[in-house]
Amino acid sequence: MSEYMVEMEHIDKVFKTRHVLQLDEETRRRRWYKVNKVHAAADICFGIRRGEIFGLLGPNGAGKTTAVKMVSGLVRPDKGRVMVDGLDVEKKRRQILEKVGVVLEGTRTSMWPLTPYENLMYYGNLKNVRGGVLKGRAHDLLDFIGLKEKKNTEVRKLSRGQKQKLAICIALIADPNVLLLDEPTTGLDVQSSRAIKDRIIEMTRQHGRSVLVTTHDMHVAQELCDRIGIINKGVLVACKPTSELLDLFSDQVFSFKVNTLPDSAAFGDLPGVLGVTTEQSADGPVLMVKVVSEEALRSEAIYGVTERLRGLGCRMVSINQRQQNLESVFLQITGEPLQDAEEKDDSGTDAA
Amino acid sequence: MGFFLVMKAELVRTWIVMRRYWFRTITGMIMGYGMLMVMIAGFIYSRPMVGSAMSKIEDPMAATNFVLGFIIGMFAFGVVGMFTQGLQGMATTGVLEQLCMSPHGLITNFMAQTLVASVTSILSSSVMVFMVTFTVGGSLHWDTLAVVVLLTLTFFNLIGFGFMVGGLVLVFKQVGQVAFIIRMALFGLAVFAREEVMRQAWFITIPLHLLPVTDAAICLKYVLIKGQVDAAGEHLSVFQHPSFYWLVANCFIWTSIGLVVFRFMEDYSRSKGTLGTY
Numbered sequence: 145m146s147e148y149m150v151e152m153e154h155i156d157k158v159f160k161t162r163h164v165l166q167l168d169e170e171t172r173r174r175r176w177y178k179v180n181k182v183h184a185a186a187d188i189c190f191g192i193r194r195g196e197i198f199g200l201l202g203p204n205g206a207g208k209t210t211a212v213k214m215v216s217g218l219v220r221p222d223k224g225r226v227m228v229d230g231l232d233v234e235k236k237r238r239q240i241l242e243k244v245g246v247v248l249e250g251t252r253t254s255m256w257p258l259t260p261y262e263n264l265m266y267y268g269n270l271k272n273v274r275g276g277v278l279k280g281r282a283h284d285l286l287d288f289i290g291l292k293e294k295k296n297t298e299v300r301k302l303s304r305g306q307k308q309k310l311a312i313c314i315a316l317i318a319d320p321n322v323l324l325l326d327e328p329t330t331g332l333d334v335q336s337s338r339a340i341k342d343r344i345i346e347m348t349r350q351h352g353r354s355v356l357v358t359t360h361d362m363h364v365a366q367e368l369c370d371r372i373g374i375i376n377k378g379v380l381v382a383c384k385p386t387s388e389l390l391d392l393f394s395d396q397v398f399s400f401k402v403n404t405l406p407d408s409a410a411f412g413d414l415p416g417v418l419g420v421t422t423e424q425s426a427d428g429p430v431l432m433v434k435v436v437s438e439e440a441l442r443s444e445a446i447y448g449v450t451e452r453l454r455g456l457g458c459r460m461v462s463i464n465q466r467q468q469n470l471e472s473v474f475l476q477i478t479g480e481p482l483q484d485a486e487e488k489d490d491s492g493t494d495a496a
Numbered sequence: 497m498g499f500f501l502v503m504k505a506e507l508v509r510t511w512i513v514m515r516r517y518w519f520r521t522i523t524g525m526i527m528g529y530g531m532l533m534v535m536i537a538g539f540i541y542s543r544p545m546v547g548s549a550m551s552k553i554e555d556p557m558a559a560t561n562f563v564l565g566f567i568i569g570m571f572a573f574g575v576v577g578m579f580t581q582g583l584q585g586m587a588t589t590g591v592l593e594q595l596c597m598s599p600h601g602l603i604t605n606f607m608a609q610t611l612v613a614s615v616t617s618i619l620s621s622s623v624m625v626f627m628v629t630f631t632v633g634g635s636l637h638w639d640t641l642a643v644v645v646l647l648t649l650t651f652f653n654l655i656g657f658g659f660m661v662g663g664l665v666l667v668f669k670q671v672g673q674v675a676f677i678i679r680m681a682l683f684g685l686a687v688f689a690r691e692e693v694m695r696q697a698w699f700i701t702i703p704l705h706l707l708p709v710t711d712a713a714i715c716l717k718y719v720l721i722k723g724q725v726d727a728a729g730e731h732l733s734v735f736q737h738p739s740f741y742w743l744v745a746n747c748f749i750w751t752s753i754g755l756v757v758f759r760f761m762e763d764y765s766r767s768k769g770t771l772g773t774y
Contacts, residue, residue, distance in 0.1 A: 159769055184769075218596055221765045241599040252590035257513050269505035270598040270605065272498065299517075314594065344691075348573065 148191030149322055149354035150198075150215055155224035155376070157185040157210055183378035184210040184373030185221065190373050190383050192322075195352040197344065199369030199386075201359060201474070207378040208358035209248070212324045215356060215422060216246045228322060242272060246324045253311050256300040260310045261289050263299060271318035278317070289343055304334025311375040312340065316347070321463050323347075323355045329364050341368055362474065366390075376478045389473060396476075397447060398433050401461040402453060405429040411452055416445030428461070498600040499607040503608040508613050527572075528624050534630065560636065561721050562687065563628045565623045568650075568716055571684035572709045573679045574617050575654040578610045579662030580675035587669070593772035602762055603755065606662065607655065614651055637723030642734050646719065649747045650712035656750030663754075663761030667770055682709045689713035691727075694739070708750050709740040 159182045184207040192198040200208045213219040214226050217237040226233040228240045254263045268274070273281065284329035286295045288308045294302060299310065308328065315323055327336040328344065345368065348355050359365050365372050366386060373383040382389060398417075408420040411433065413430070419434040433454070435445040446463070453460050514521045532693050544594065586592035592634055595605045629636055664671040694701050704710045720726060726732040759766045765771040 157769075213769070216597060218593065218766065218771050219769045220763075234758070238599045238601065241597055244597070246593070246597055248590065248593050253594050255509065255591065256510065257516060262509070262512060266505050266509050267594060269501050270600065272501065272599055274501060418736075 146191075146227075147193055149194045149196075150192040150228075150356065151225075151227040152188050152190050152211065152214070153225045154228070155185045155188040155208075155211075155214060155221045155226065156183075157214065157219065157221050158182065159184050161322055176413055183207075186378045187312055188224075188375070188378070188380045190380060192356055194321075194356045195348060195372065197348050197355040197357060197369045199357045199359060199365040199372045200375055200427070201362070201372055203360055204374035206360075206375045208360075208375055209326050210378075212248065212326050212356060213248065215322070215324055217241065236400045236424075243320050244320060244321035244322045244324060246326075247308075247311045247315045247328060248324075248326045251307050252307075253314060254299045254307060257298060259296050259298055260286060260302070260306075260313070261295040263310060264313055267314045272317050280485070281317060282313075283320065285316055288347070289313050290339060303336075305332045305339070307334065308332060308340060309343075310389075312343070320350075321353060323353050325355065325357045327359055327361075328357060329359070329361065337364075344368060358367055374474060374477055382437045382473075384390060396434055396437055397466040398435065398449075398454065399423075399464045399466050400431040400433060400449060401425075401427065401464070402429050402431055403459040403461065406431065406453065406456045406458050410456060411449060413443060414448040414452065416441040417449065420449075432466070499604050499608055502598075502600050502605055503612060506608050506612040510616055514616070525620055525624065528620075529627055533628060555569050555721075560629050561690065561717055562721055563625060563756060565687035565713060566716055568709065568713045569683035571614070571617055571650070572622060572682040572712075573655055575610055575651070576658045576661060576675065576679050577680060578613055579658035580665055580679070582674045583662050583665050584669060584672045587773055596637065598767055598770045603659070606659070606744045610655055610658065611651070636685045636720045639719055639724065642719045642724070643716070646712065646715050646734065646740075646743070647750075649743050650709075650716070652751050653708040653712055653743065654724065655751075656747070656752070656754030659754030659758040660750070661760035666758075666761050667768060669770070678741060682707070685709050686713040690717060691739075705742045706746065706749075708746055711742040711746060714739040715743055741758050 159178045161182055167406055188207075188211065190198070200211055201210050214221050215228065215233065217226075217233045217240060229243055231240055233240055235287070254260075256267065261282055263389065264285065265278060268282065270276040272280070283292075283295075286292050289312060291306060291309055291313070299307060302310070312323075312328070315325075323344075325344070326342065329340055332340065344355060347353060357365070359413055360491065369386050371385045372381065374381050374389075374394060405422050405424075408422050408431070411417055411431075412418040416436050416438075416461070417433060418436060421432045423430045423432060431449075433443045433449050450460060450463075458492055574732070583592065586595065596602055598605055624626065625638070633755060661675045665675065685704070685707060686709045689704075691714055694704065694710075715734055715737060718739070722732055724734050762771065
């Protein structure tokens with residue numbers, strides 16, 4: 145038996161999108177539309193272990209939702225193979241659907257004229273669950289997710305957070321081994337977001353489910369996931385345990401709090417120094433120094449910066465290793481800030 | 497077994513919605529009745545303007561014919577609509593993605609959904625047909641076996657056609673708008689379909705026979721209005737009527753085509769990445 149519950153093996157997916165044009169910039173001819181090819185997945189490989197929360201992180205249009213849909217069989221890859229619990233999604237889709245629960249567009253998947261309990265009974269039947277088992281599970285899930293009080297309220301009267309919770313219950317009604325959550329906390333207030341994250345962690349630990357979470361929110365990924373894959377324009381650019389991913393970069397940036405800001409160009413020639421920027425924080429001026437990860441050279445670089453500061457007449461108040469967050473990890477891996485990547489994607493390379 | 501489980505779920509859901517929104521359900525029926533009566537009255541009182549061509553409308557049997565055609569038309573409109581506007585609506589709300597995630601498969605889900613919607617529609621339509629018929633002084637000849645067989649065949653005829661159009665909608669969502677015109681055409685055909693229409697040249701009658709609602713409407717009208725009495729005034733069972741054979745043949749043809757096209761298009765929309773989305 146494979147150690148992975150979900151495996152994506154060398155997945156390729158290209159979507160053709162049509163952009164309505166008045167004038168083709170390349171040929172200078174007028175056209176009705178232009179067909180663009182968008183790589184939603186380019187040789188993507190990753191696996192999700194049993195009882196693990198795996199996060200797919202990336203900007204809008206990076207290919208995250210496409211990955212979720214490929215695991216659930218809603219989208220067929222052009223190349224490669226998706227395996228769930230040792231079964232090929234292409235060949236055994238129906239069997240796999242009994243093992244997989246999906247939350248896509250969470251707040252809208254439920255039937256709004258029905259109550260949460262009625263929704264669970266309805267979707268339970270659709271998922272082949274019936275009788276006493278279904279009733280018991282519906283009650284347990286509503287209790288677990290915190291919707292017990294609202295079980296007889298029509299969904300249309302529920303808040304966005306409550307609808308999202310219900311969507312998760314619907315995904316769990318067949319007691320799946322794999323849970324796929326597409327942007328589970330988007331648009332929720334802090335409290336609802338916290339509650340949902342807690343429930344996801346709880347059910348993963350208690351029931352040993354494998355969870356795939358896609359998000360463009362770095363904090364969600366950081367708080368929830370055991371491992372993170374960073375995806376950008378269909379390419380999986382990194383895939384590591386969350387702590388390792390943060391450690392990988394955290395030793396590279398040091399902040400030197402000083403009494404007066406020197407010229408950052410004065411540090412460029414120091415060995416082991418990759419880049420220097422200056423910031424004016426609330427506590428005073430700060431020199432941010434990015435150094436190489438090799439330990440010996442790194443120490444030399446820090447020593448060099450300290451000496452150079454002294455030479456320039458700057459008094460050093462403190463040195464701190466900067467705590468990295470995934471925002472800056474994303475920046476360092478992809479070479480562009482998350483917001484820029486999203487803006488570019490919004491302007492014409494929407495993959496999912 | 498899966499089909500009946502899904503059907504039970506649909507039945508419960510429909511019942512809950514009808515009961516919860518009872519005012520809307522009753523209003524819908526009253527409006528349907530009122531609309532039919534207004535249309536019949538409109539036809540009758542517009543006679544001086546349209547001349548003798550409309551003289552038959554004054555006849556209760558002709559009015560009943562019209563009402564029944566209207567109801568069959570609405571039925572066809574509704575069933576095909578489930579696969580077009582209904583599918584579009586579910587895609588827009590995100591419910592379709594969940595249906596696609598059901599291990600029973602999309603075809604089973606749709607079949608069950610449409611069957612429940614059709615039974616509901618038939619029940620409410622029957623009440624309306626009897627009310628309107630009674631109001632205009634007409635009468636209906638009831639033959640349970642014939643009506644059940646004909647409605648079943650009509651259902652599969654329409655569902656086959658619906659699956660075909662629905663398959664196209666899965667991939668090309670804009671087809672739904674075109675399908676609205678097709679639904680209107682089916683509706684018109686059901687209203688005006690009668691045996692006399694089928695005495696035209698072959699190049700008119702063959703396409704009419706191939707459409708999913710023509711022979712269904714003719715057969716139902718033949719049973720309910722004519723009481724299974726042919727033009728010579730002799731009793732001829734609907735099961736011996738030529739339109740019945742066309743209906744049976746159509747039923748197999750449309751159901752087969754519909755299921756094949758739907759399965760193919762479902763598969764294709766998975767490749768295209770449009771399954772379940774709008």
